[in-house]
Amino acid sequence: MRYKPLSLATVALFGVCALLIGMTALGGDGLLKSGIDRGNFDTAVRPGQDFYEYVNGYWIRTNPIPPEYSRWGAFPKLRDDNFAALRQIVEGLTGQSGALDADRRKLRDFYLTAMDEARLEQQGVSLADFDRRKSQAFWRELHELVPQWDEMIHAFNRDSGMQAAAA
Numbered sequence: 797m798r799y800k801p802l803s804l805a806t807v808a809l810f811g812v813c814a815l816l817i818g819m820t821a822l823g824g825d826g827l828l829k830s831g832i833d834r835g836n837f838d839t840a841v842r843p844g845q846d847f848y849e850y851v852n853g854y855w856i857r858t859n860p861i862p863p864e865y866s867r868w869g870a871f872p873k874l875r876d877d878n879f880a881a882l883r884q885i886v887e888g889l890t891g892q893s894g895a896l897d898a899d900r901r902k903l904r905d906f907y908l909t910a911m912d913e914a915r916l917e918q919q920g921v922s923l924a925d926f927d928r929r930k931s932q933a934f935w936r937e938l939h940e941l942v943p944q945w946d947e948m949i950h951a952f953n954r955d956s957g958m959q960a961a962a963a
Contacts (some may be wrong), residue, residue: 838853861868889904890897896904909915916922 836852836855838850838857841850841852841853855870859868862866865872886903889900890908899903934961
């Protein structure tokens with residue numbers, strides 16, 4: 797039986813890909829890694845007794861719910877950590893001396909302007925006023941949408957035969 801060069805090349809390519817995937821899944825100790833962080837497992841609890849506590853117990857003990865939140869988890873923690881990192885970056889821009897490129901300068905100036913509450917109030921801008929205007933705009937837009945919404949619901953009911961079913 798004669799092998800085609802293309803099929804041999806394909807088999808060789810698949811073999812190399814499998815080898816590379818296998819190598820990236822291996823950790824430094826040569827063992828396969830799953831991507832699950834077992835450092836947060838509570839090994840004092842047997843998995844057969846309370847699997848939830850076994851998997852999450854250590855994380856729950858070391859990450860209590862902050863008082864300003866009603867619930868807490870990995871994603872809210874990630875969000876807060878990102879906010880802290882972004883704040884550190886932006887505040888780092890305010891402390892830099894020397895010339896900044898245009899994007900960094902704009903970001904720094906915007907941040908400094910937004911954080912200078914005394915100057916904003918002196919210019920007649922207040923957070924309460926902003927919230928009131930935002931709320932008024934929301935209700936105005938909602939008031940404009942309600943007739944359209946009612947019209948769409950009636951059209952849907954008319955077109956789908958829902959009125960006949962309701963009668």
